[in-house]
Every structure is written in structure tokens, then in C-alpha cells.
Amino acid sequence: MIEILRDNRRTEAIRLDRLAPPPDEAGYAELCVTTNFTFLTGASHPEELVTRAAELGLAAIAIADRNTLAGVVRAWSALKTLREETAAAIRIRSQHRTDTCSRLETGSPEDIAPPAALHLPKLIVGCRLVLRDSPVHWLALPQDRAAYHRLSRLLTLGKRRAGKGECHLDLADLLEGCTSMILIALPPARPAEAAPDIRRMQRRFPGQVFVGAAPRYDGSDQAWLAACAALAVRTSAPMVALGDVLMHRAGRRQLADVLTCMREGITIDAIGTRALPNAERRLKGHADMARLFRNHPGALRRTLEIAARCGFDLSELSYEYPDEIAGDELPQARLERLAEEGLTRRYPEGAPQKVHDLMAKELRLVGDLGFAAYFLTVHDIVQFARSVGILCQGRGSAANSVLCYLMGITDVTPDMIAMVFERFISKYRGEPPDIDVDFEHERREEVIQWIYDRYTRDRAGLCATVIHFRSRAAIREVGKVMGLSQDVTAGLSGQIWGMSNGGADPDRVRELGLDPTDRRLAQTIRLIGEIIGFPRHLSQHVGGFVITKGRLDELCPIENAAMQDRTCIEWDKDDIDALGILKVDVLGLGMLTCLRKAFDLMQRHEGRALTLAAVPQEDKPTYAMLQRADAVGVFQVESRAQMNFLPRMKPATFYDLVIEVAIVRPGPIQGGMVQPYIRRRQGLEKPEPFGPALEEVTRRTLGVPL
Numbered sequence: 168m169i170e171i172l173r174d175n176r177r178t179e180a181i182r183l184d185r186l187a188p189p190p191d192e193a194g195y196a197e198l199c200v201t202t203n204f205t206f207l208t209g210a211s212h213p214e215e216l217v218t219r220a221a222e223l224g225l226a227a228i229a230i231a232d233r234n235t236l237a238g239v240v241r242a243w244s245a246l247k248t249l250r251e252e253t254a255a256a257i258r259i260r261s262q263h264r265t266d267t268c269s270r271l272e273t274g275s276p277e278d279i280a281p282p283a284a285l286h287l288p289k290l291i292v293g294c295r296l297v298l299r300d301s302p303v304h305w306l307a308l309p310q311d312r313a314a315y316h317r318l319s320r321l322l323t324l325g326k327r328r329a330g331k332g333e334c335h336l337d338l339a340d341l342l343e344g345c346t347s348m349i350l351i352a353l354p355p356a357r358p359a360e361a362a363p364d365i366r367r368m369q370r371r372f373p374g375q376v377f378v379g380a381a382p383r384y385d386g387s388d389q390a391w392l393a394a395c396a397a398l399a400v401r402t403s404a405p406m407v408a409l410g411d412v413l414m415h416r417a418g419r420r421q422l423a424d425v426l427t428c429m430r431e432g433i434t435i436d437a438i439g440t441r442a443l444p445n446a447e448r449r450l451k452g453h454a455d456m457a458r459l460f461r462n463h464p465g466a467l468r469r470t471l472e473i474a475a476r477c478g479f480d481l482s483e484l485s486y487e488y489p490d491e492i493a494g495d496e497l498p499q500a501r502l503e504r505l506a507e508e509g510l511t512r513r514y515p516e517g518a519p520q521k522v523h524d525l526m527a528k529e530l531r532l533v534g535d536l537g538f539a540a541y542f543l544t545v546h547d548i549v550q551f552a553r554s555v556g557i558l559c560q561g562r563g564s565a566a567n568s569v570l571c572y573l574m575g576i577t578d579v580t581p582d583m584i585a586m587v588f589e590r591f592i593s594k595y596r597g598e599p600p601d602i603d604v605d606f607e608h609e610r611r612e613e614v615i616q617w618i619y620d621r622y623t624r625d626r627a628g629l630c631a632t633v634i635h636f637r638s639r640a641a642i643r644e645v646g647k648v649m650g651l652s653q654d655v656t657a658g659l660s661g662q663i664w665g666m667s668n669g670g671a672d673p674d675r676v677r678e679l680g681l682d683p684t685d686r687r688l689a690q691t692i693r694l695i696g697e698i699i700g701f702p703r704h705l706s707q708h709v710g711g712f713v714i715t716k717g718r719l720d721e722l723c724p725i726e727n728a729a730m731q732d733r734t735c736i737e738w739d740k741d742d743i744d745a746l747g748i749l750k751v752d753v754l755g756l757g758m759l760t761c762l763r764k765a766f767d768l769m770q771r772h773e774g775r776a777l778t779l780a781a782v783p784q785e786d787k788p789t790y791a792m793l794q795r796a797d798a799v800g801v802f803q804v805e806s807r808a809q810m811n812f813l814p815r816m817k818p819a820t821f822y823d824l825v826i827e828v829a830i831v832r833p834g835p836i837q838g839g840m841v842q843p844y845i846r847r848r849q850g851l852e853k854p855e856p857f858g859p860a861l862e863e864v865t866r867r868t869l870g871v872p873l
Contacts, residue, residue: 195453196227196474199409204238207430210414210423213242219415220288223452227474229291234334240742243481291477306351314347316721326726351379358398365402376404381411384447408466417446428648487716488540498539509573525569558763564591565602578780608755629735630708649691707735710753758802829873844871
């Protein structure tokens with residue numbers, strides 16, 4: 168998740184005194200909420216909507232984006248965080264009461280009133296299904312886990328029929344696959360046109376079908392609600408109240424109009440009747456909805472009845488890693504056998520006792536955490552690549568694992584790097600391992616297609632990557648909508664570097680000869696700041712595969728990627744991390760292609776058969792070249808910062824290069840670790856020991872934590 172989105176999540180920070188008390192019997196559950204994962208439509212993040220629902224004291228909130236489940240994990244994670252923060256705050260207040268009682272010598276904490284019982288809304292996972300052959304939009308709200316599986320498969324069906332970003336579903340698909348779902352019909356402008364489809368669904372799913380009634384907020388609300396009530400009587404589908412929410416607060420109305428302009432390809436001056444008439448499509452509490460539905464109180468009560476029937480929670484999703492890779496053996500048994508075989512292969516003359524101890528420790532931890540099948544999957548992918556002559560190499564924290572070395576996933580020996588396995592896997596962090604494997608970039612597609620063939624597209628898919636509005640795109644897109652010229656938007660974005668999220672700089676506005684107090688320009692700058700961090704569309708991850716034992720399309724919808732023969736899920740790496748789902752990173756690296764071609768040339772012209780493991784590690788001419796900063800085209804040490812650091816570092820061993828790559832990064836640079844390390848390396852300063860517990864991992868970095 169990018170930092171700006173993290174910041175936006177906390178703009179609506181919950182305080183205990185802002186949470187509403189639990190709803191009484193006359194409460195309300197909002198069953199129709201569109202987030203900004205209905206791209207260029209919703210004007211609020213899922214996190215903002217959940218937080219606002221808690222403040223309003225809603226009984227429940229249903230995230231129902233258009234033909235997608237892409238935003239539901241964000242809402243679920245936000246609610247989980249709120250629950251943890253609220254519980255912690257209550258504990259602190261309770262402790263404060265106890266301490267106060269002790270000071271006042273009242274003798275009992277009950278003598279001081281405890282904080283009021285607080286309420287957080289129930290999250291209902293849902294989807295707004297828009298069909299090709301029906302004027303009715305359908306809110307599909309699963310009542311249980313089996314119904315969620317069916318909804319996910321239904322969305323997969325529609326997305327696999329269509330191109331990237333589209334979903335082609337028909338009414339017949341709903342009649343086939345909506346068992347155990349609450350189905351709420353959203354009538355078109357002429358309600359009578361919806362009657363035939365509602366009757367068909369009602370006959371197929373008796374007791375599950377409702378007519379949704381949402382105010383139009385245009386002065387005709389009571390007439391429209393009366394028409395919806397009449398439709399409910401004609402179709403025998405009870406009417407239920409909806410807010411048809413687009414934003415968490417009224418202040419997002421202008422941004423909602425800007426998003427409409429982007430979607431329609433028009434400027435704000437041409438929006439006309441497509442603009443929201445007011446800010447009423449915000450999230451509302453019970454009092455506001457009771458006023459709007461004063462003539463239909465049953466429709467309001469029905470929201471609570473439906474919310475009570477929707478019992479599914481994302482925490483129920485059971486993810487299981489595939490285990491057929493173990494064959495007739497148990498995964499842990501096969502992993503242990505491969506580790507023993509690797510020990511013999513890597514150390515033909517016998518492995519040091521330290522390696523035996525590390526192997527036993529890692530095998531024990533992997534067994535306790537249940538990750539054996541994950542290691543085996545990565546091993547099999549690497550074995551396939553090598554069987555067809557594709558050069559590959561594990562990287563990152565996987566190099567801290569002796570198991571990865573013994574299984575051939577990495578070629579870094581324990582003697583070359585201080586092995587800190589807990590950086591890779593730790594039972595205390597509660598995080599799954601993450602093994603990144605680089606493949607020759609020209610042949611990586613062969614590996615990707617092998618994974619699809621091996622596990623089928625029903626069980627394997629690439630993660631999504633959410634493309635967000637950053638400063639440059641936000642200035643360009645919002646500026647265009649607000650009528651700024653291309654020269655002005657180019658000038659505003661011209662000084663923005665990299666992946667900035669800072670928005671338009673007021674000083675830059677003045678430099679361009681513009682008046683930052685001009686009403687339209689001031690509005691534009693504010694809207695640019697609001698839209699930064701909004702999702703723009705879904706793309707495919709560079710190589711993160713999710714592979715499941717059961718059907719992946721029952722876990723999350725699968726869609727076609729823009730690239731031919733690629734399919735991906737709707738959730739990104741943060742989402743799957745939140746749900747404890749493992750991924751395998753199959754990455755492409757141009758330098759491996761270069762090395763493969765170099766190995767071929769060496770074989771052809773000098774008769775030397777080299778592999779990554781057999782390349783001489785301490786070649787003095789190579790280090791002399793690096794000490795001169797002669798590193799153009801050398802992977803990982805060719806940046807301007809690296810080339811500036813090389814002559815000061817003067818690497819002379821492989822581990823020096825490990826430090827070189829580790830220290831020229833934002834963390835060590837911002838943490839002030841570079842100069843202390845250089846001074847200690849040059850003998851100008853003595854290393855500062857961290858004590859016996861950390862000596863082993865900091866001794867080789869001269870006491871600087873890298």
C-alpha cells in the first residue's frame with residue numbers, strides 16, 4: 168500500500184468519544200455503498216467509509232462495488248484495526264479508572280462510571296451486479312461462506328468472458344449461481360420495466376429477493392419511494408431502504424463530479440445534469456434515513472433483518488497451499504529428504520556442523536508453521552526452469568535460508584553471508600515467507616505458462632497491482648477536467664520527481680505567474696490533493712503468483728489481464744497479506760539473460776562450463792574495476808549513488824558487496840548509518856559493539872545495523 172493511502176486511512180482517525188453508542192431497535196444498516204474501487208465513480212476509500220459508519224453508529228455497512236470485490240479487504244482490514252484500537256483504548260480507560268480509584272481510595276473501580284459500551288458496524292461483503300440483458304442492477308450479499316464462493320465464481324465467469332476491466336453477466340447467470348444470497352433489485356428510472364426480471368428471480372429464490380429503494384435527492388423522493396413500494400407489491404419482493412452511497416462525507420461532492428468528468432471524458436463546465444444535484448449521497452445515520460423513509464418504516468427495519476441474515480466474514484476464508492507437489496510423501500517429509508540430498512550435493516566432502524544445526528533449526532520452524540508445501544512449490548518451479556536451461560536465482564531475504572541454498576533456490580553459501588534466518592521467517596512476526604526468484608527476462612513467460620499448466624487457471628493467478636493517482640497524474644487529469652491548459656498542467660507537474668504524492672506546490676504556482684487565490688485554481692489544487700492515492704485501475708503484479716489447493720476463483724474473482732494468456736486475481740499483495748495468503752514471486756531480470764549469454768560465449772570460445780554457483784567469487788580484477796566505480800551496466804551497483812559510494816567503500820570481498828548494496832538504500836541513508844560505517848571501515852572510528860546477543864549479526868558490519 169502506498170504511503171498516501173495509509174495517510175488517507177487515518178484522516179478519519181477514530182477516537183473513543185467519536186464512536187456512536189450501539190444502535191437501538193430503530194437502527195439502520197447501509198446495504199448499498201460504492202467505494203473508489205468502482206473506479207472513477209466512488210468518492211471515498213473503503214477505510215473512510217467504514218470509519219464513518221462507526222462514527223454514525225450504523226448496525227452494518229455493505230461494500231457493494233460494481234462487478235468487483237476489489238475493495239472489500241481494505242474495508243475488512245480497516246474494521247479489524249478499529250476493533251483493535253477501540254479495545255486497546257477501553258483497556259487504557261479501564262486502567263485509568265482503576266488508578267483513579269486507588270488515588271481516591273474509593274476501594275472499587277465500579278464506583279467510577281466505566282466508558283459507555285461502544286459499537287462497531289458489521290461489515291457485509293457484497294457486489295453490485297450490472298448485467299448485459301437487464302435494466303435492473305442487483306446487490307448480491309452472500310449469507311454464508313458457500314454463497315461467497317458462488318459469488319466469486321460468478322464474477323470470474325463474467326470477467327473471463329470479457330476483456331480486461333469488463334464483466335459480462337446475464338440474468339441467466341444469476342438464476343444459475345445466486346443460491347443463499349440476498350438479492351436486492353435496484354429499479355431503473357421506469358420501475359415497471361424491472362417487474363419481469365424481479366418476478367423471475369423471486370420465483371427462483373423465494374425469500375431472498377427484495378426491491379431496493381434509494382432516494383433520488385432531487386425533490387421527487389416521496390413519489391419515487393411510493394413507486395418502488397408499488398413495484399414491491401406487484402412482484403411480492405419486500406422493499407428495503409438504501410442510501411446508494413458514493414462518499415463518506417458531503418465534502419467529497421466536488422471530487423465525485425470530477426470523477427464523473429474523467430469517466431465521461433468531459434470538462435467540469437460541460438457536466439450539466441450529470442453532476443450530483445447535492446451532497447446527499449453521503450453515508451447517513453439512522454435519524455436522516457428515518458426522516459427520508461418516514462412513510463415506509465418497514466423498509467428501514469428490513470435493513471437490520473437483512474444484515475442479521477448476512478453472516479459471512481472474510482476471516483472465514485480458508486486458504487490452503489497445494490500439497491500434491493509432495494507426491495506420495497507428506498510435504499514436510501519431502502522437504503526433509505530434499506534438504507538431506509542438497510546437503511550431500513553442496514558439501515560432497517561433508518558439511519560443517521553449523522550447517523547441520525541451521526538445517527535442523529529451519530526444518531523444525533518450517534514444520535511448526537506449516538510452510539513445507541510453499542518451499543516445495545518454489546523448488547519445483549526452479550527445477551523446471553533449470554530443466555529447460557533457464558537461468559534463475561532466488562534473491563532477497565531467501566538468501567538468509569540454508570534450506571533455500573540446499574534446495575537450489577539460491578546459490579549463496581552460508582559462508583558468504585551472515586545467516587539470519589529470522590529475517591526470512593519468524594514465528595514471532597506472524598508473517599508468511601516471501602521467496603522472490605529472478606528468471607531470465609526473455610524466457611520468464613515460459614515459467615509463467617508452466618505454472619498455469621501445472622496448477623490450472625482455476626487454481627493459479629497473478630496478484631493485482633492497484634494503480635493509484637500520484638501527483639503527476641492527478642495534476643494532469645484534474646487540471647484537464649477543471650479547464651487548465653496543457654501548458655499550465657505541464658508546468659505544475661514539471662518539478663515533480665519520481666513517485667511523489669505531494670500534489671501541486673503553491674510556490675510552483677506562483678513561479679508560473681498564476682494566482683493561487685483564484686477560486687477555480689484553488690479548487691483545482693484542493694481536488695488534486697484529495698484524489699492523490701485514489702485507485703485508478705487494476706494492473707497485474709510483476710510476478711506474484713497465488714496458488715491454491717482448492718479453487719482460487721472461490722477465494723477471489725479471476726479476470727483476464729491485458730497481456731495475452733495472463734489471468735490475475737482482483738486483490739493486491741497487501742490484501743493477500745492481510746488474509747494470510749502466500750504468493751510466489753516469479754520475476755524477470757535482464758542481467759540473468761546477459762549472464763546466460765555470457766556463459767554460452769564462454770562455453771563456445773573457451774570451453775568453460777560456468778554456472779552461477781561456479782563463478783569465481785573473489786576475482787581481484789573485478790574488485791579493482793569496482794573500486795574505480797567502473798560499474799556501468801553492472802546490476803545493483805550501477806546507480807549514481809552506488810558509483811559514488813564504491814571508491815569510498817573499496818569492496819574487496821563478496822561480503823563487501825553485500826554491505827555495499829544494503830547500505831545505499833533509503834533506510835540506512837535516512838537513518839544516518841553511512842558515515843559511521845565509512846569512518847569505521849577507514850579506521851577513523853572504533854566499532855561500537857551491541858553486546859553478545861547481537862555481536863554475530865553486527866560484527867561484520869562494524870556495529871552498524873544494516
